[in-house]
Amino acid sequence: MANLPEAGAIPDEQLEVLENAGVLVYDGYIVLVEQYDKLLKIAQEKGYTLQKIAEPMVLVPGLIDSHTHICFAGSRANDYAMRVAGKSYLEIARNGGGILDSVRKTREASMVELVDLLKKRCDRHLSEGVTTCEVKSGYGLTTEEELKMLGAIQLVNKHHTLELIPTCLAAHMRPPEHTDSRLYLQEVVTKLLPQIKEQELANRVDIFIEDTAFNEEDSLEYLSAAKELGFEITVHADQFSTGGSRIAAEIGALSADHLEASGEEEIALMREAGVVATVLPGASLGLGMHYAPARKMLDGGLCLAIATDWNPGSAPMGDLLMQAALLGAAEKLTTAETLAGITVRAAKALNLSDRGTIVKGQLADLIAFPTDNYKEILYQQGKLKLGKVWKRGLEV
Template sequence: DYSRNDYDIINCNSRKIVCSGFVDSHTHLVFAGNRSHELSMKIKGKSYLEIAKAGGGINHTVRETRNASEEELSRLAIQRLDQMLLHGTTTIEAKTGYGLTPESEMKLLKVTNELNNKHPIDIIPTFLGCHIKPEDFTGNNWDYIELMIQLLPEIKRLNMANFVDIWVDYGAFSIEESTAFLTAAKENGFDLRIHADEMENVGAAIMAASMGAVSADHLLKAEAISANAMADADVVANLLPGTPFVLMSNKYANFPMFRDAGVTVALSTDFNPN
């Protein structure tokens, strides 16, 4: 009915296009500092895990982020959000994961929720307290998992996150450790997302299916049995090709394998300081 007047007229001259807003379903929005100094190590062939063991990677960003004020973190994140919006992104998922103490993770969740209230982009917060066990934590992985589990009721009470996430992989958390954390998260009413099988095929994608996760992300080393399990459980394969690209790797997720298995596939940026 073209006689109706409840529509907007948009001038698409000057090489413009009108389309639906992009949804970026895997970002690490709130952090301080950057890791551009690691580029030379990548060029020399150092792997992600080798750089991390040398004091770089996530722990470097954790140190920078813990030292930043809420105001600084918000200022930096707004700059990033403005660039995302300029390129057509109107909704993002935003993970924590660069605090890795109860206090710092809550700070990141607070900043993320405040940004959602004041920026045009819709932001869906995810609690990624189990990104890795931080270098200054004196206990073992199980001790750290328990510390993060203790945060879940308060995060839920304050409605600060829609999802929880955990990195299930070689060099991060095991299947057993991750199952304990994700079980507690489900009991607290969170939906689940998983960093899965990026470095090695540890069975994380299959675990995502068994736990009823919304998505399994990365999946560089996932195999056909993983894709079939995800299809059966309706788990989204969230593929992040920008990650191996910036790591100078030639190993990408096997999109045809997921497509042929009938898995719903999403494509996201994995925006992060790497």
């Protein structure tokens, strides 16, 4: 995944593939990538520990899931059953479902319960090759409950091999206790965000810009205040209607995520502002709706990341490799574009420059598939299971 363009289309011919190669790792970082025979000689001369893999394997960077909501309690299987039976979002909400159902269940859960649930989801993600994962709050929607969620994420991150990148999504939707969205956002800015900074619980802020959540004007005011406090910005944008991507471009967000409704105008705005377009095929699969226009985004010069949106409502699957493979087939993405979208370009969406490629100086976050042809990875659409996983050079 070295030397790929930061944005735009990627022909498969630009994907560098080394045969009979190896990686020299020291203190969690890649020191050298070279032909195996040359590395063997260096290892013997220096007395390094050598791990030889006899069977054919393809080594790729550890996968990066740059948009998830995996800190939550409860299930929304009832929502899913109603949705596939033809019920609308409003009908499901009236029957006690929707995001507020997850809010109720997450509020009822203890810190210990949230930690245990999050740890189990991290275990599964790591077993499927994800070595870095963004995790949002957003099912608390009060200062106390949002701090509980972010505290759970912090605790798991300290003790789990999978590296978690926390994001404050207190602006997921207006909580039931509030009647004024703008006043609620002001409360988040004055009461919650300073505590998050003080406790070092997150360095990222997100907001859901949509008719059912927050409008563009209030969102821009909120994000401007968060940016002044020193937070990096990402935005839930253009899922059902446009407008969020314009705010993301105006505020200088790292990424705009969802983008199912984005068109040429929105693509141009994001390209000019250098915003990473993060598409979420899991939400499209869960909601039974069309994918974001990934092919048009790449042809329009955008940096495209692919993430799961793993959450209890619209995207319960959480399988990054399978979703990326399905999106690639539907949107006619090259193998290089799809792999970049779940590695190096996903790292860019999280502002992480130390991972996502197999080159000197990068973190030794690596995964190996039991095949002699890298094209099998996407061809088998998530069914080619991992042979090995390394996080910071240590096999897990």
